[in-house]
Amino acid sequence: MTEPAYLAAVRASYDTVAEDYVRRVVTPDAMDPVSRGMLAAFAELVRADGLGSVADVGCGPGRVTAYLAGLGVTAFGIDLSARMIELARRAHPAVDYAVGSMTGLPLRDAGLGGLLAWYSTHHTPPGQLPLVFAEFRRSLAPGGRLLLGGHAGEAAHLRPTQGYGHPVTYESYLIPADRQAELLAGAGFAVTARVEQPAEGRPGRSYVCLLARAV
Template structure:
């Protein structure tokens, strides 16, 4: 997938412009999200059990989730479109590897990773462009490797565009997103929906999947 696609440039530019504000906003956000932490913890348990602890956070932003994966016993690195966010991630977590790049073209060999985390990073991808990202995720994962996707759920509506604070984004029906992943060679393991907190606008969706060894 070409990293110079116009929508990728728009996303990178928007996050570059607000990098410091965004990083300050998300720091420590997991502390008040026990359900979200439980899903990420289950993902980490499954990856460790699979024996390949090397994982990528695709769309890592300022790196706080990549660091959380390290704390859960994995060997993570992060990739993000925004050079400004990668600079913050490297400053905050100098012991971890962070690279500027597209999660649609991850610089690893086929089947190299035991897991991939996409934590609210696919939300800005235009819906017609999304299937190739799942294909790339399948490519980099070892057979049986696990994928965890966090996203905003559409609460019964079709795919809905909304005014994300950084740049326009999309809310997905969980069944539709799971169907896209299935078409690209993933088997659903579990799903979790939670209602928004008082200061959140939308329901949160989480899909835990594994790469079908036959795909």
């Protein structure tokens, strides 16, 4: 099967920017308190459920995966970029990382207790999100937890040419938080908590966390 062009662009772009991404993006300890609180709540719920491990899908250099492991859950990371996975393994040798795509996760059905997608779905064309969310649901045990964190805003298709100091070919998409919640519901999730924060200096944009349970 031919790989969609957007996946090739995302892979190539993040392979290119990986080292500078690590230098420029804040560590979990330096995140805002609300984001850290959502990650902590997610970890606590997964621990209490006892349904299995957590996949951090689109894990990048693995920092958030390792942060979850530090919160007491068995976590592993998956990312499209082989260079990001290389950096993750080097920085966090006690955590497992693998190359893979969220459009076809290398995971068995209903095997996860939790799945984190932290700022990793905004490069997915909106028409492909139902496929991605269905793949998340397939991988989660009934009652398993999903934490989706990312960008939200009025529908927009962004085509940056530079990212983290390098030329990039990925594209990004903004969709409203309500629409993201609707798509999760359509994939078999019940949204149990939602937090939305304005993106300072970016009118019409926000950061949203959607906590959901597989039904």
